[in-house]
Amino acid sequence: MDGSATTTRTKVTAIPGDGIGPEVLRATRQVLEAAGARIEWEEAMAGAEAFRKGIGSGAPKETLDSIARNGVALKGPLETPVGHGEKSANVTLRKVFEMYGNIRPVREIPGIRTPFAGRGIDFVVVRENVEDLYAGVEHMQTPGVAQCLKLITEVGCERICELAAALAESEGRTRVTVATKANIMKLTEGMMKRVGERVLKGHPALGHEHMIVDNCAHQMVIRPEQFDVVVMTNMNGDILSDLAAGLVGGLGVAPSANLGDGVAMFEAVHGSAPQIAGRNLANPTALLLSAVMMLRHIGDFATAAKVEHALYITLEEGRDLTGDIAPEGVEGVGTDAYVARVIANLGRESDKVPTREYRPIAMKKWPAITWYKAASTRELVGVDVFVESERDPHAIGITLQHAAEGSAFDLKMISSRGAQVWPEMGGNTFLVDHFRARFMFREPPKGDAVAEITDLLSRIGRQHRWMHIEKLQRFDGEAAFTKAQGEG
Ligand code: NAP
Numbered sequence: 001m002d003g004s005a006t007t008t009r010t011k012v013t014a015i016p017g018d019g020i021g022p023e024v025l026r027a028t029r030q031v032l033e034a035a036g037a038r039i040e041w042e043e044a045m046a047g048a049e050a051f052r053k054g055i056g057s058g059a060p061k062e063t064l065d066s067i068a069r070n071g072v073a074l075k076g077p078l079e080t081p082v083g084h085g086e087k088s089a090n091v092t093l094r095k096v097f098e099m100y101g102n103i104r105p106v107r108e109i110p111g112i113r114t115p116f117a118g119r120g121i122d123f124v125v126v127r128e129n130v131e132d133l134y135a136g137v138e139h140m141q142t143p144g145v146a147q148c149l150k151l152i153t154e155v156g157c158e159r160i161c162e163l164a165a166a167l168a169e170s171e172g173r174t175r176v177t178v179a180t181k182a183n184i185m186k187l188t189e190g191m192m193k194r195v196g197e198r199v200l201k202g203h204p205a206l207g208h209e210h211m212i213v214d215n216c217a218h219q220m221v222i223r224p225e226q227f228d229v230v231v232m233t234n235m236n237g238d239i240l241s242d243l244a245a246g247l248v249g250g251l252g253v254a255p256s257a258n259l260g261d262g263v264a265m266f267e268a269v270h271g272s273a274p275q276i277a278g279r280n281l282a283n284p285t286a287l288l289l290s291a292v293m294m295l296r297h298i299g300d301f302a303t304a305a306k307v308e309h310a311l312y313i314t315l316e317e318g319r320d321l322t323g324d325i326a327p328e329g330v331e332g333v334g335t336d337a338y339v340a341r342v343i344a345n346l347g348r349e350s351d352k353v354p355t356r357e358y359r360p361i362a363m364k365k366w367p368a369i370t371w372y373k374a375a376s377t378r379e380l381v382g383v384d385v386f387v388e389s390e391r392d393p394h395a396i397g398i399t400l401q402h403a404a405e406g407s408a409f410d411l412k413m414i415s416s417r418g419a420q421v422w423p424e425m426g427g428n429t430f431l432v433d434h435f436r437a438r439f440m441f442r443e444p445p446k447g448d449a450v451a452e453i454t455d456l457l458s459r460i461g462r463q464h465r466w467m468h469i470e471k472l473q474r475f476d477g478e479a480a481f482t483k484a485q486g487e488g
Pocket residue numbers: 020024076077078079080081090251252267268269270271272273274275276281282283284286324
């Protein structure tokens with residue numbers, strides 16, 4: 001679509017959601033309709049109403065079918081009931097449709113007072129949306145020690161970094177920062193760093209750099225105008241995208257998109273704000289800006305620009321704004337009056353809207369197959385056995401050495417929360433009842449290596465509770481495990 005009048009309408013699933021959701025969605029639809037967006041809305045339900053009806057996922061099948069059919073959704077916030085064991089309906093939607101890319105534009109908005117106003121902040125956070133600690137694979141290892149698996153895949157890193165590059169190219173941006181904690185988590189965050197660098201080399205027109213994520217948080221606060229596109233794993237991206245939203249006015253004005261193969265869902269970053277629901281107080285700016293992203297996604301660049309300009313003019317002039325963003329000393333108006341003002345401003349142009357040559361995001365297709373990565377060689381070199389013990393490391397070391405006698409293994413070291421405590425290194429590592437014992441094969445196993453591990457476990461089990469093991473492998477000659485702090 002080139003933005004000129006067309007006869008076809010794009011079908012979009014509209015999910016009003018909870019709390020202020022129906023109000024901000026209605027307001028957004030009014031502006032889009034007044035701007036001439038050629039959209040046919042298909043309303044669908046999700047969130048609290050679904051949970052009340054006993055749908056534990058928070059999203060009924062009809063809603064999922066509608067999104068699958070239309071491929072585009074505009075969504076109000078959905079409440080997550082606390083303490084009833086229900087899953088978040090938002091997470092359900094992201095996971096069901098594998099919307100792996102969370103796009104969070106961070107741009108200074110005229111008229112929105114912040115300590116950073118006037119700095120020209122204009123960047124986009126691209127957050128991986130489905131992997132990492134948010135896979136939610138958690139176990140209590142002992143009654144007092146919990147574990148959450150940080151699952152990072154090579155293909156997951158590849159597709160989010162490709163998306164970051166495609167997004168940069170679609171907006172005429174020139175630089176991508178890959179922010180990771182690779183200095184500490186060499187295999188997981190390190191994978192994001194390595195893959196990011198490789199992927200971005202394939203986009204030579206884009207500059208790229210790696211930044212350690214804690215420094216990235218610091219840089220975002222002291223010199224936010226340096227960033228263009230920042231790509232991160234899920235949890236880092238979750239935290240830093242909210243920090244970034246705070247720089248330009250907070251969650252109330254922060255838009256977002258969730259992108260997957262063939263499916264895109266646009267939503268405000270804020271929640272359902274139940275305290276102000278139904279009172280004509282809600283600010284629809286964040287959802288309106290999300291709708292602008294949606295219009296660009298469906299190729300209607302002209303209507304997107306028209307709505308964006310009207311919104312910017314309204315905010316710049318500071319007349320008829322909702323209470324949360326009204327200029328100091330000026331009384332806020334209701335959602336309806338604010339929307340009426342935006343509509344009245346349609347057709348006017350703001351010189352504060354950055355000029356960008358938007359193009360559709362050329363998203364790479366990722367076939368729905370089981371991604372299998374072969375290694376030309378694999379060696380099993382040992383095993384980490386996690387044991388629960390109230391004894392001290394010296395005593396545990398003696399018992400585990402004893403357990404290993406007659407097995408195929410030698411005890412190499414014991415660590416407590418990642419730091420070697422046997423053989424003793426000095427220092428005063430705080431101890432809990434959770435230890436990792438690293439056993440290495442004395443010589444490369446010739447027969448059934450798994451049977452050797454089973455034998456070792458049964459020997460250990462006579463004296464200790466073990467709750468978890470990890471094979472220690474080498475893939476293509478490279479160690480597929482990290483060393484403990486202090487391990488030689
Ligand atoms: P919230 O709904 O974002 O509300 C926090 C406060 O922010 C509100 O009380 C209100 O402040 C202000 N606010 C947020 N959006 C506003 C808007 N559009 N206009 C004016 N003021 C706005 O956060 P929450 O209270 O933590 O979460 C409430 C529910 O929303 C929870 O059930 C949560 O799970 C859900 N949630 C959903 C999503 C989503 O669907 N993507 C995201 C986040 C949270 P004042 O008190 O100053 O009026």
